[in-house]
Amino acid sequence: MSRTLNNQETVDADLADRVRAAAAELGYRRNGLARSLRLQRADVWALIISDIANPFFTAIARGVEDVAQREGFSVVLCNTDEDPAKEAQYLEVAEQEQVSGVILSPNEIGSDISQLTRLGVPVVAVDRPLRERVDSVLVRSAAGAQEATEHLIDAGWRRPACITGPETAQTAIQRLTGYRRALVARKKRPAASLVRHADYRADRAATATAELMDGRNPPDSFFVANSEMALGVLQELRRRGLRVGEDVGLVAFDNAPWTAFTDRPLSVVAQPAYEMGVLAGELLIERVGVPLDQQPAPRVRRLPTELIVRGSSLRP
Amino acid sequence: MSRTLNNQETVDADLADRVRAAAAELGYRRNGLARSLRLQRADVWALIISDIANPFFTAIARGVEDVAQREGFSVVLCNTDEDPAKEAQYLEVAEQEQVSGVILSPNEIGSDISQLTRLGVPVVAVDRPLRERVDSVLVRSAAGAQEATEHLIDAGWRRPACITGPETAQTAIQRLTGYRRALVARKKRPAASLVRHADYRADRAATATAELMDGRNPPDSFFVANSEMALGVLQELRRRGLRVGEDVGLVAFDNAPWTAFTDRPLSVVAQPAYEMGVLAGELLIERVGVPLDQQPAPRVRRLPTELIVRGSSLRP
DNA sequence: GCGTTTCGAGTAAACGATTTCCCAGAGTAG
DNA sequence: CTACTCTGGGAAATCGTTTACTCGAAACGC
Structure with a gap:
């Protein structure tokens, strides 16, 4: 049979x-369960991402899924909502269900994947690095952030603020670093009062924008670390009757489909999200089913960003 | 032990x-596999949706996931890309993996879930109906579409076109029906030349828009059946130098987060997507683990839409 | 024609948990 | 002191597959 x-x-x-x-x-x-039990592996990958509503991550998911489909694997998509507890729970589920591989965008650099690696389940980090040495697909976030901020300054804006992600997220840290480097490169003094951490969420970014604008020496432009938060910034600016690309400048990470159609069209730092997913899937493929002693050394791929200038970052 | x-x-x-x-x-x-094998069930739900990049479906997913988490289930998210073959494949995976429930937004009304129901795996249809009698969470699409189209006409637009989804999707059919009813209610003759099916995709909608505008008697406004396609319409209109809410009118389904910030802000028909996910999860909960002879009769929940008028549908 | 090899197919063990069955030993009553 | 009841826990069956092992028959060579 x-x-x-x-x-x-x-x-x-x-x-x-x-x-x-x-x-x-x-x-x-x-019965797939019985088969997997006997084989000691399931033809399933776990893809653990932090925000399913973020087009950046859904693009990654599509990339991963296309590779998985081609190679005969199913993808279990898990949404952690930037919550370390949920992440830990899904990592445990992945282990219990004996998935043959995990692709993870970790909440924090210290996320614990030791259980999985001990069992020989390959893990690929995507978007954010892990302290443990595993295959990683990352973006040159700092360089992208620096380019974007320098562009703001070169366009004539004097006081760019930075709204970045949570202090635990490596991408948020790197984008902040890039922002600071740009200020230094353009002979400006980075001021802590112009920086806010906003958890990558729109509503937190709106609050941060309000705080900044109500400050003693408000910014005249914004570098925002993802597209979700850009929506929050847009909302708060509109509430104040300020026009982007007119009264204030704006550049954000992520080339979300809608960014070309806002009023003004958003200047963005595009990340190759789909390609990141594909790459992560391909790195995983090269490990699943390979004996531990024949596994390649951990590989790190860093992909470049691309600055797309539209109206929001320009002065009239 | x-x-x-x-x-x-x-x-x-x-x-x-x-x-x-x-x-x-x-x-x-x-070992979750061994446990599930012995128990003849896995504490997992399959959520099979047609487009992971569509914020409407990700909102549903969040609703489902919140209920599942609360009740101790994991959610396997499967993306069919509007492809019936992928849908069939994932339905088979769900069966093989002995999931305890399936939430499905079917590609077409005739999608075959008989294998699952025969095995006693409860299925909940969400967003789109199934011919087989199962629990369903639907939206009053036709009413929403009618309201939106009547609003366009009442705002002064003379020739509203309709760009809807694939001919096989029930939601697409219903929204088209609502559009037609609105024309009849406003004493206008529905013209087939003003209707296009565009697969719910942005690029197809852009093409459809170009065709309509190049037609002999072009429309002066658009009712668009989802937010993805609205992006395609915006793109093509911009390419032609036409301004929404100025030269042409526009109303679209789905209150995507970005719709408030386009130039002009989009008038939309809001669907209660998150609530739909929660409701679907709750309907499922009432069936998992319940003996077949004690199952309630199939229930259908129809949720209302809400028209949100912003700038894109108004005449100057 | 007999011994050896080959090849297909049937049988049974194993995967790791749950659950039923059963027994030993304690506890209680007569 | 004996007999009966009760209870905790050990042993074994079970879920449905894969796979190693075995065995019978056919084929081949000498």
Whole structure:
């Protein structure tokens, strides 16, 4: 039976046909659980991301999924909502369900994947690095942030603020670093009063914008670390009757589909999200089923960003 | 062991502690596969949606996930990309993995879930109906579409076009129906030349817009059946130098986060996506683990839409 | 024609948990 | 003191597959 269905070794063609016919007749479906239990592996990958509503991560998910589909794996998509507890829970689920690989965008650099690696389950970090040495697909966030901020200054804005992600997220840290480097490169003094951490969420970014604008020496422009937060900034600026690309400048990370159609069109730092997903999937493929002693050394891929200048960052 | 870890019946407290201590010591993790095999069920739901990049579906996913988390289930998210073959594949995976429930937004009304129902796996349809009688969470799409189109006409637009989804999708059909009803209600003759099916995708909608505008008697406004396609329409209109809410009118389904910030802000038909996910999860909860003969009759919930008027649908 | 090899197919063990069954030993009543 | 009841926990069956092992028959060479 098993031999027939898996087309293994030499099975008499006639018998094989009869078996298949009988299986079809009885509506036989093989039990994936039993199969996985026996094989000690499931043809499933876990993809653990921090925000399913963020187009950046859904683009990654599509990339991963395309590779998985091609290679015969199913993808279990888990959404951690930037919550370390949820992340830990899903990592445990992945372990219990014996997935053959995990692609993770960790909440923080110290996320604990030791259980998985001990069991030989390959892990690929995507978007954000891990302290443990694993395959990683990262973006040159600092360089992208620096380019964006320098562009703001070169466009004539005097006091760019930075609204970045949570202090625990490496991407948030790197984008802040890039912002600071740009100020230094353009002979400006980085001021802590112009920096806010806003958890990558729109509403937190709106609050941060309000705080900055109500400050003693408000900024005249914003570098924002993702597109969700850009929405929050836009909302707060509109509430104050300020026009982007007119009264204030704005550049944000992520080339979300809608950014070209806002009033003004948003200047963005585009990340190759889909390609990151594909790359992560391909790195994983090279590890699943490979004996531990033949595994390649951990590889790190850093992809460049691309600054796309539209109206929001320009002065009238 | 099993009895200890599941806190069953009367186990001596001391022994239970020793067992737990030993388990912790040895780093014991129970094998979810073996457990599910023996129990003939996995504490997993499959959520099969047609477009992971669409914020409407990700909002549903969040609703489902919140309920699942609360009830102790994990959610496997499957993306069919509007492809019936992928949908069939994921339905089979769901069956093989013995999930305890499936929430599905079917590609077409005839999607085959008979294997699942025969095995007693409860299925909830969300967003789109199924011919088979199952629990369903739907939206009053036709009413929403009618209201939106009537609003366009009442705002002074003379020739509203309709760009809807694929002909196989029930939501697309219903929104088209609502559009037609609005024309009739406003004493206009529905013209087939003003209707396009565009697969719910931005690029197809851009093409459809170009076709309509190049037609003999072009429309002066658009009712668009989802927010993805609205982006395509905006793109094509911009390419032609036409301003929304000025030269042409526009109303679209889905209150995506960015719709308030386009130039002009988009008038939209808001769907209660998160609530739909929650409701679907709650309907499922009432079936998982319930014997077949005690299952309630299939229930259908129809949720209302809400028209949100912003600038894009108004005449100057 | 007999011994050896080959090849297909049937049988049974194993994967790791849950759960039923059963027994030993304690406890209680007569 | 004996007999019966009760209870905690050990042993074994079970879930549905894969796979190693075994065995019978056919084929081949000498």
